[in-house]
Amino acid sequence: MAEIKKLAESRDLTRIERIGAHSHIRGLGLDTTLEARAASEGMVGQLPARRAAGLILQLVREGRIAGRAVLLAGQPGTGKTAIAMGLAKSLGLETPFATLSASELFSLEFSKTEALTQAFRKAIGVRIKEEAEVIEGEVVEITIDRPAAGGAAAKTGKLTLKTTDMETVYELGGKMIEALTREKVQSGDVIALDKASGKVTKLGRSIGRSRDYDAVGPHTKFVRCPEGELQKRKEVVHCVTLHEIDVINSRTQGFLALFTGDTGEIRAEVREQIDTKVAEWREEGKAEIIPGVLFIDEVHMLDIECFSFLNRALENEMAPILVIATNRGITTIRGTNYRSPHGIPADFLDRLLIISTQPFTEDEIHQILGIRCEEEDVEMSEDAKLLLTKIGIETSLRYAIHLITAAALACQKRKGKMVEIDDISRVYGLFLDVKRSTQYLMEYQNEYMFNEVPRDADECETMQS
Numbered sequence: 001m002a003e004i005k006k007l008a009e010s011r012d013l014t015r016i017e018r019i020g021a022h023s024h025i026r027g028l029g030l031d032t033t034l035e036a037r038a039a040s041e042g043m044v045g046q047l048p049a050r051r052a053a054g055l056i057l058q059l060v061r062e063g064r065i066a067g068r069a070v071l072l073a074g075q076p077g078t079g080k081t082a083i084a085m086g087l088a089k090s091l092g093l094e095t096p097f098a099t100l101s102a103s104e105l106f107s108l109e110f111s112k113t114e115a116l117t118q119a120f121r122k123a124i125g126v127r128i129k130e131e132a133e134v135i136e137g138e139v140v141e142i143t144i145d146r147p148a149a150g151g152a153a154a155k156t157g158k159l160t161l162k163t164t165d166m167e168t169v170y171e172l173g174g175k176m177i178e179a180l181t182r183e184k185v186q187s188g189d190v191i192a193l194d195k196a197s198g199k200v201t202k203l204g205r206s207i208g209r210s211r212d213y214d215a216v217g218p219h220t221k222f223v224r225c226p227e228g229e230l231q232k233r234k235e236v237v238h239c240v241t242l243h244e245i246d247v248i249n250s251r252t253q254g255f256l257a258l259f260t261g262d263t264g265e266i267r268a269e270v271r272e273q274i275d276t277k278v279a280e281w282r283e284e285g286k287a288e289i290i291p292g293v294l295f296i297d298e299v300h301m302l303d304i305e306c307f308s309f310l311n312r313a314l315e316n317e318m319a320p321i322l323v324i325a326t327n328r329g330i331t332t333i334r335g336t337n338y339r340s341p342h343g344i345p346a347d348f349l350d351r352l353l354i355i356s357t358q359p360f361t362e363d364e365i366h367q368i369l370g371i372r373c374e375e376e377d378v379e380m381s382e383d384a385k386l387l388l389t390k391i392g393i394e395t396s397l398r399y400a401i402h403l404i405t406a407a408a409l410a411c412q413k414r415k416g417k418m419v420e421i422d423d424i425s426r427v428y429g430l431f432l433d434v435k436r437s438t439q440y441l442m443e444y445q446n447e448y449m450f451n452e453v454p455r456d457a458d459e460c461e462t463m464q465s
């Protein structure tokens with residue numbers, strides 16, 4: 001019987017990473033029993049919330065339960081978004097994690113319900129298994145026929161491939177030559193050719209040839225020369241989301257819309273057809289559903305219509321796990337005159353598991369600042385870190401994190417090697433935090449335009465300790 005195994009994936013994209021607010025978060029920092037470690041994977045403290053998020057992770061991994069919703073609630077800057085990002089990183093590449101920001105819902109392009117439906121479908125993955133005929137072997141020789149003088153590029157050639165048991169010569173067409181040249185295939189490489197699509201995948205260099213070249217890069221992977229037949233049937237797995245299938249099949253837009261994001265409204269019939277098709281594939285064992293996570297941050301921005309939609313959508317059998325976050329206390333539900341905890345209607349609140357985040361302790365802030373310094377490649381003296389921690393407690397963790405880069409620049413300016421207390425106090429003087437800025441406004445508000453002191457404290461409804 002033909003050997004069936006999963007094609008090795010080839011990913012060698014060079015990633016250009018910028019340092020973002022959460023780039024130091026690499027996971028939830030849990031141990032194998034899902035207990036939160038004090039500091040791990042960039043995460044510090046917030047143990048009960050991380051442990052709870054770990055249980056949600058387990059729910060998602062098992063994939064059996066649909067339509068659970070979790071609310072992350074807590075004061076600003078206590079790491080709600082960070083926990084959601086950690087969850088996303090821990091899920092792995094195959095499980096979809098979709099994020100939605102409220103502003104997308106209120107764009108004029110399409111209705112709120114359409115935007116929410118798209119978000120839901122972005123969070124459901126479909127794992128499609130396909131059998132493909134591939135040729136896999138070690139390249140013995142590639143010869144490309146020289147074109148006649150002044151002629152066009154070579155159109156024909158020969159490729160000799162071998163396994164430990166056999167050797168065959170294949171005739172090459174122009175398309176295949178192009179693919180081989182693009183992948184820079186040379187003798188000694190172990191490659192896989194997809195017969196139907198003409199796709200060439202380099203699996204690595206043959207161990208047998210490892211001594212031939214000194215000039216192999218550090219990323220070169222050495223593999224054994226394949227055994228048995230050259231031609232194999234392999235199981236190829238594609239992971240797509242329901243949304244991607246929708247877009248590819250909605251005839252008005254075509255698949256290019258996936259890249260431009262300009263998908264427009266997708267008709268309900270298209271979605272129904274796709275759901276039926278996917279259900280068929282599931283029955284035939286060709287496809288598996290992977291329910292993922294949909295994360296809606298700043299959920300108080302949703303209005304009453306969106307909440308009703310969510311109520312209903314969560315009851316669908318194909319619903320993902322919904323994670324939402326907010327820092328609001330008791331406030332008005334958007335689109336109504338009613339007030340409710342977190343600005344979320346009571347019937348929807350009742351469907352939620354609530355995880356609460358707590359303000360960080362001094363020690364935790366100190367550790368987070370240390371991690372951020374490392375992430376931003378800033379060397380800081382211990383005294384400066386202690387001062388920054390104090391500032392973090394007095395003002396906010398976010399403000400302290402922002403000062404790191406600014407202080408590093410101040411240090412660079414004076415050609416220093418390490419950020420010292422003076423650099424911190426210098427930037428502390430240059431950039432105001434919210435408290436000092438408000439104080440300044442209170443003192444000088446008469447000199448500003450449209451000065452109006454808020455009528456009551458209602459206008460600032462974020463949760464405060």
Ligand SMILES: Nc1ncnc2c1ncn2[C@@H]1O[C@H](COP(=O)(O)OP(=O)(O)OP(=O)(O)O)[C@@H](O)[C@H]1O
Nearest residue numbers: 021022042043044046076077078079080081082327
């Ligand atoms: N447990 C943690 N460990 C390490 N860094 C953290 C942790 N929690 C938060 N951070 C970092 O602190 C900063 C503020 O956290 P975050 O943005 O997650 O707060 P938030 O609760 O989402 O606040 P808001 O309610 O204002 O949206 C971010 O840069 C975040 O990466």
Ligand SMILES: [Mg+2]
Nearest residue numbers: 080081297325
């Ligand atoms: Mg947030």
